[in-house]
Amino acid sequence: MFAQIINTLQQSGWKVVTLEGNWVSATHDSLKRGLLLGNISNLPLDFEPLIPRNVDVSQWDVIVLCPEGIDSSELKKNRFPGIQLWYLDTQRGNIFPFPPTNDPLIPSWLRQLASGNPVLQEMSNRGERHTLPFLTYILLSINLVVFLLMTLAGGSTDQRVLILFGAKVNSLIQAGEIWRLLTSTFIHIGFMHLAFNLYALWSLGPFLEERIGHWRFLIIYILSGLGGSIASFLFSPALSAGASGSIFGLLGALLYYSLKRPSLWKSGLGMNLVIVLLINFGFGLTQPGIDNFAHLGGLIMGIVSCFLLTQHNNLQLKRPA
Numbered sequence: 001m002f003a004q005i006i007n008t009l010q011q012s013g014w015k016v017v018t019l020e021g022n023w024v025s026a027t028h029d030s031l032k033r034g035l036l037l038g039n040i041s042n043l044p045l046d047f048e049p050l051i052p053r054n055v056d057v058s059q060w061d062v063i064v065l066c067p068e069g070i071d072s073s074e075l076k077k078n079r080f081p082g083i084q085l086w087y088l089d090t091q092r093g094n095i096f097p098f099p100p101t102n103d104p105l106i107p108s109w110l111r112q113l114a115s116g117n118p119v120l121q122e123m124s125n126r127g128e129r130h131t132l133p134f135l136t137y138i139l140l141s142i143n144l145v146v147f148l149l150m151t152l153a154g155g156s157t158d159q160r161v162l163i164l165f166g167a168k169v170n171s172l173i174q175a176g177e178i179w180r181l182l183t184s185t186f187i188h189i190g191f192m193h194l195a196f197n198l199y200a201l202w203s204l205g206p207f208l209e210e211r212i213g214h215w216r217f218l219i220i221y222i223l224s225g226l227g228g229s230i231a232s233f234l235f236s237p238a239l240s241a242g243a244s245g246s247i248f249g250l251l252g253a254l255l256y257y258s259l260k261r262p263s264l265w266k267s268g269l270g271m272n273l274v275i276v277l278l279i280n281f282g283f284g285l286t287q288p289g290i291d292n293f294a295h296l297g298g299l300i301m302g303i304v305s306c307f308l309l310t311q312h313n314n315l316q317l318k319r320p321a
Helices: 002-011 072-077 105-114 122-126 134-153 159-165 170-174 180-186 191-212 214-235 244-259 262-266 269-286 292-309
Strands: 015-018 024-027 033-039 059-066 084-089 095-098
Touching (some): 002 015, 002 033, 002 105, 059 105, 095 105, 134 159, 134 214, 191 214, 214 244, 214 292, 244 269, 269 292
Parallel strands (some): 059 084
């Protein structure tokens, strides 16, 4: 039971860390609520030393697994003032809170975890903070504002305007304007180019940002854009611009994320991502003017970045004694 709960938490994007005394902590980047989990035979004298101090959590709940049932006398001892305990009878599936509380969230989570179902952000309906994907909205706004400024300056298809706003021009980059590798990821050539990329960002961004956290999301987005620009610089002499490298990086990150979480892959997300990637690469190969090198560079960088930034969520834990 314990191993299954830990595995399901990891599949749901929780960070699981082994603590002293065969206890573990579980936190999620989008939540202010954390979990401490362990066996009743390993109850410590005090939970305060076990509570991680380097995480942004305002409330900790202690899940005490009772493989041999629950002794009612244990509930009355209350040796941990200020700590909310949840005794889980792993034989019968009963859950006993102590001190008594009407909070329905933890019982709901435990039933999901015990059945192997991922714990998703249902806490938004229970008064918990549902993370706002504000970085996605900021990136959308930046791309839109830049496009409007380009339109006012003469048009986003005007080569002079594109170069002025920072498009990728190999000769200028070789001359020292390395910043174009980044600025080119925020400008677009024509309205349809902008609309496609903003729709993709609006569709993918919130989902990924909520699951891996704001700053990991931003790092993956920026690095993927740079990866796409560098690949384009190395293999394509043409002037280019657009957020496509970043978008393909988000696709790659989601692909890796779902591969590491079988429940997401089985839900159809992983295969849908593969189909989307194949369609886009196929379209790029048959249509002129599409920078497939930028797409491929962004995709690879997105996968690598997600792998490096989410390693702590893939800890392999042993069941406590």
